[in-house]
Amino acid sequence: MSLKETGPSIAVVGVTGAVGQEFLSVLSDRDFPYRSIKMLASKRSAGRRITFEDNDYVVEELTPESFAGVDIALFSAGGSISREFGPIAVERGTIVVDNSSAFRMDEKVPLVIPEVNPEAMANIKVGKGKGALIANPNCSTIICLMAATPLHRRAKVLRMVVSTYQAASGAGAAAMDELELQTREVLEGKPPTCKIFNQQYAFNIFSHNASVLPNGYNEEEMKMVKETRKIWNDKDVKVTATCIRVPVMRAHAESVNLQFESPLDEDTARDILKNAPGVVVIDDRESNRFPTPLEVSNKDDVAVGRIRQDLSQDGNQGLDIFICGDQIRKGAALNAIQIAEMLL
């Protein structure tokens, strides 16, 4: 495939990271139309060569000048890079789709899951000559809301209790490497190398490594609480979350208990989910086949199963569900590129 003749001029910021690499893979898979593409990263990675869709690129150092003539920039280089270069890009007329948490809770910035709240970015389009920021939600939030939203639309979620089973990929490619290295070391009876995380990850689980806030929640958990309210445009929805890392490579799982305003029986819920875009139902009780992180790895769809009426709530007011989604794909790169597609 060669460069397209029409389409926007795009840039990938943080192209050498796990999500950056996935941006390229998803752009290609979806045959995203672009006129030109810039590969941007830190000075340290500048000069590296990348072959993409039969063309050779040299990774360029990210500078304010990088955005000249760029219509859409996909950012995944961490919050501080986004805070510094996001506004610079917008000033130069670029629409930034930002995968960091830098702008997610900024009232002026839409926080978008295309299947959930496309209306939040309805006024932002390429070709108007105006820059803008759009934030990609946290991976755990995206995966949760992909399944919870279709049910919320039907019966209104009043409260969600979430426990996550999060993969190494959420902490980047180096964390995935560390999990593999540690596992080899432990199997050989050696002490595990702990650089990315401060404790053994192989054959272990631990509370998410995000900073813990004074209220006892960690930042990952508070993202789920706050982003859900913003994405659903519902200040009253009650969410609590416990975020845990498990020794899995690249897909997250979430056990979600839902309390609804209106009754919702499990069969109706299953039907709703079967018809939800970007969702696949895997819910075979007889053969004990339900979603697993391995099964959704490198897949676009979020998988939902264990759909059952919550015995601890009266009158069909509650459901338990179990969700798995690829953290790098729908949890990050795919969602951002779906946002970019809506800009065209």
Added chain:
Amino acid sequence: MSLKETGPSIAVVGVTGAVGQEFLSVLSDRDFPYRSIKMLASKRSAGRRITFEDNDYVVEELTPESFAGVDIALFSAGGSISREFGPIAVERGTIVVDNSSAFRMDEKVPLVIPEVNPEAMANIKVGKGKGALIANPNCSTIICLMAATPLHRRAKVLRMVVSTYQAASGAGAAAMDELELQTREVLEGKPPTCKIFNQQYAFNIFSHNASVLPNGYNEEEMKMVKETRKIWNDKDVKVTATCIRVPVMRAHAESVNLQFESPLDEDTARDILKNAPGVVVIDDRESNRFPTPLEVSNKDDVAVGRIRQDLSQDGNQGLDIFICGDQIRKGAALNAIQIAEMLL
């Protein structure tokens, strides 16, 4: 250490299994007084030699005659063996502490966690010449209630939402071996051997392998629901659980959301848990140090952390906590031997 001169005559049924071996280890660690000990197992394992506390034993085949003169029998050989040989042992005057699920919900059989409901077995003692059955609860139930009960006593739990992170050990020693084997295979790029579980366990998580019932809960989850009601002697307590296996060797973790009748603030809860027998609090927000399965492996105490006021409930009516406990030890062998100690 040699045989004690006083103390009961005991038998270990299923002595070659993971829990059976742990029975021996815990008996020794706690210097349990016994006059004699019989090593019992299936015909297949009969004849194997075991050295225990400096004495050599030959594993004997379990038969109805095995219980002659046995005061206490510790069973961990699966439900069908318990159903067949439990009543036979009781008839011969033996007190059976059974680790299977066979008798747990039998109204006449006490279901006991010594720190929680010792009163349920108050009338059963060695030396009365009367056999009896006492059931050891499910491992996930024990670990959950060790932490939840002290809080329940203070503020009355109305509802619990539990998500588990369960280790391989719950499925026995062969499952632990399979996890290790599979992990080696996956690291070598080979397809994983799936004999115990019907899918890849290495670097993956999946819904607990227990059968799924018509209500959509699996048997492991329903154990938590029903056993909690029985142990707390509270038919109204509402429990929902989602049980998931994670690639960890021998300790379970549980994310538990609690709703109370009376307000309970997190500082009070932490103090209550610090003073609870068999519980250790690991709850250092600043250094992000909380309980992990690895840390509690081979330990007696259940560890609790992430103790925080649930933001999704008003008026301090809720808490989120995260619990880890050794599945083989407090989840099975230790609890059974603590029960045996109360019989003396």
